[in-house]
Amino acid sequence: MTVIESTPVEIESARVESAIVSLCKVRPPHPRPEGQDRYTISEVSALSGLTAHTLRWYERIGLMPHVDRSHTGQRRFTNKDLDWLAFVGKLRLTGMPVADMVRYAELVREGAHTFDARQELLEQTRRDVLTRMAELQDTLAVLDHKIDYYAEARRASETA
Amino acid sequence: MTVIESTPVEIESARVESAIVSLCKVRPPHPRPEGQDRYTISEVSALSGLTAHTLRWYERIGLMPHVDRSHTGQRRFTNKDLDWLAFVGKLRLTGMPVADMVRYAELVREGAHTFDARQELLEQTRRDVLTRMAELQDTLAVLDHKIDYYAEARRASETA
DNA sequence: CGCTTGCTTGGAGTGCACTCCAACCTTCTA
């Protein structure tokens, strides 16, 4: 199983494929309080495990579907925003670049006529996930093999 | 399943946990030629899928176990080096930071008395891999759910 | 001989995903 299927032509111009899974200051996501639908940025930070910095950054780059503001201009997130952030978190775990997530967010903003494109994007992501899982399975076998080797060697040296 | 198990104390000082899987210019790894044990850097690049730049960089940071040189000072890699690079590639797929791989390489250089530490390191890596696979499984379910939704919506609109 | 190809080096540059800073504003509590 190769990571990128490439023809000889693509090999020459192979572009950088960078998948970054960055899990910064992840706190155990608290359960969402019942009957609430307006959250401050720090509440969302606590609920989502993302920093306030990251939440503002997500909004700036177009990864959030327009966040409400209070009369003083402070962000007020809704349960729908939390749902979206949870989904984005899943996409992030797949190793999808942020730019692609933004693309998906744009499609969502454009309305129902982008269902085709969204489905296609998610199906490609699905294929990527399966590939990655296969790679991890493969890696697991190698790790187990090495671990067995070390365990064996230790047993042998203890008996000696 | 949380990514980082944290006590309240660790939560405050939660350190950045960054796992980067960077698959740059990966070409389909050619099969290794038989009966050869001295490869130039470009041959290794073709065989391993890593760029010559990256191979030199790996050596500089201590991720390679001393590479032979020709009488003119050029690198001559062996089959053992290729084996090592293949293993490093597996570790990279797990999302292990390069610094940790260097640590493992150091343990290897220090000899057989580091078997304990090496086994421990690989077992931790193994646990990380299992965690990541579980996360991906979870994500797959979410993706399937969304894909079904879009497929359903499309079918409905076509029938209408 | 000149030319091309491929290798060498230290150090600087790139791209991504955050992460932080300074300066400021509003609301709450003592």
Place this chain on the structure above:
DNA sequence: TAGAAGGTTGGAGTGCACTCCAAGCAAGCG
């Protein structure tokens, strides 16, 4: 009414893993 706690912004900084550059050396070829 003072001060702390929390929010706002644009823009600069960070860490990681590469990625590239300039200058130079060695080998092969017509």
